[in-house]
Amino acid sequence: MEGRPRALFLGMQGSFSLPSLHALLESGIEVCAVVLPGDQGLSSNQMPIYRREPAHPARSTLPVLNSSLDSSIVQLAWQRKIPLWQVHRLSDPVTVSTLTAYQPDVISVACFSQRIPRAILEIAPLGCLNVHPSLLPANRGPLPLFWTFRLGCKQTGVTIHFMDEGMDSGDILAQQAIPVTDGMSYAQLELESARIGGNLLCHTIWKLYEGSAISLPQDENKSSYHGFPGxxxxxxxxxxxxxxxxxxxxxxxxxxxxxxxxxxxxxxxxxxxxxxxxxxxxxxxxxxxxxxxxxxxxxxxxxxxxxxxxxxxxx
Missing domain, CATH: 3.10.25.10 (Formyl transferase, C-terminal domain)
Incomplete structure (x- = not known):
């Protein structure tokens, strides 16, 4: 295919999402919109999705030093003039039509707190890809890095996989292992996973766009799932x-x-x-x-x- 792929990006304001959005933009992939999760417990008369616009602070006469405009996906989206949406009900027809209008080739997910329904998964012809910080099918679930430490794993990794309606169960497109060294903190492992995951995501999207990507089903006999820790x-x-x-x-x-x-x-x-x-x-x-x-x-x-x-x- 000629041109460049268009990606719809779903993420959160934590430290895991930002490197993936950065990597997409730096690799020449067009990010057509960024979507954040909102409160799913809203009343029925509130909009299921709404556009977030940047505030306009008063003009300062002082120079801005060490600006942190891109310190979260919100600031980065505003800085790059990418439409930013906050969604409360992903399955609502208004949400589906709003996101479909961007005509993305692919959807990219790097940490998102809502389950993504089939209506959204089917928007993009190249599919919906997730950046998951474990070597799937091991450690499926919302906090795999915690379980990496809890289980005493000496190695973890990042997986890029197609999303389906299951929990981290879609076909695998790419993986890269990461050693867990003595004394490593959660923040260090998360940052390394996010950095590698962002690069792996971009590489995978380009291969999908060019028609050279190969996916493999997960081995359910080797799968494990862990929920939120108690x-x-x-x-x-x-x-x-x-x-x-x-x-x-x-x-x-x-x-x-x-x-x-x-x-x-x-x-x-x-x-x-x-x-x-x-x-x-x-x-x-x-x-x-x-x-x-x-x-x-x-x-x-x-x-x-x-x-x-x-x-x-x-x-």
Whole structure:
């Protein structure tokens, strides 16, 4: 096909969506509109979709330094003069007709909090593509990065797949693995996944547009799904986990979500920061499950010891 592909972009104001929108624009793909999710619980007399226009602040006589106009997909859309819509009911005929009018070749999704109905999935002739931060079919669901840390995965990745009416179950178009290194934070892994995902998305769209893309169905026998984590998912049975697993889970999720509770014998120790782990014995008293060494509390795990620092709460 001649020319360049037109993409309708669905995303959110978090850090995962922005790199994909940036990548689309930098790769020469025409983004015809950007769509944000709104409140799905609105009353029936409110518009299912509406256009968001930029505010017009008072003119300043001072120069603007280090402008952050593109610090979210909202600012980036306004900066590039791309129509920006907020949608409350995706399946409403008004929403469908509004988005259909842009005549996109492809729909691109990078983190969107609403299920996308068939009426939207069928708008674009090349299909609807999702950027999912796991190596599908493993870790389907809304927060795969959390489960990467919870399950102690040494590797994750990004998948570009066709969207269908299932949950992350469409055919796979592209994947790239990402190592999960010791001490990696949620923010670091999310940023790396978003960066790689944006580049992979653009490459895939161009291949689809040129007719050279190949897709493969997911192996349902290898699939796994995880929902939103509950309180119990922030509790760690240290006697069942290796020290490296405990360390990486605390580093991965504590700053993102709040404290993690370690079940140590009959005690519950709430921590926010881990600084190290060791496979060596860190306590001179064999019967002790934890001991202090300087400012660090060393806790016995299934194999090895993990070191945490204040704030620490004993229950």
């Amino acid at each position: 309180d119990e998912d922030f509790v760690v049975p240290v006697a069942e986990w290796d020290a490296a697993h405990v360390y990486n889970f605390i580093c991965g999720v504590a700053e993102w979500s709040g404290p993690v509770t370690l079940n140590v014998g009959n005690e519950h120790i709430t921590v926010q920061k881990a600084i190290s782990y060791s496979r060596n014995n860190m306590c001179d008293i064999p019967s002790k499950n934890y001991c202090w060494r300087g400012e660090a509390l060393w806790i016995r795990c299934k194999r090895g010891w993990v070191a945490v620092i204040q704030p620490i709460t004993f229950q």
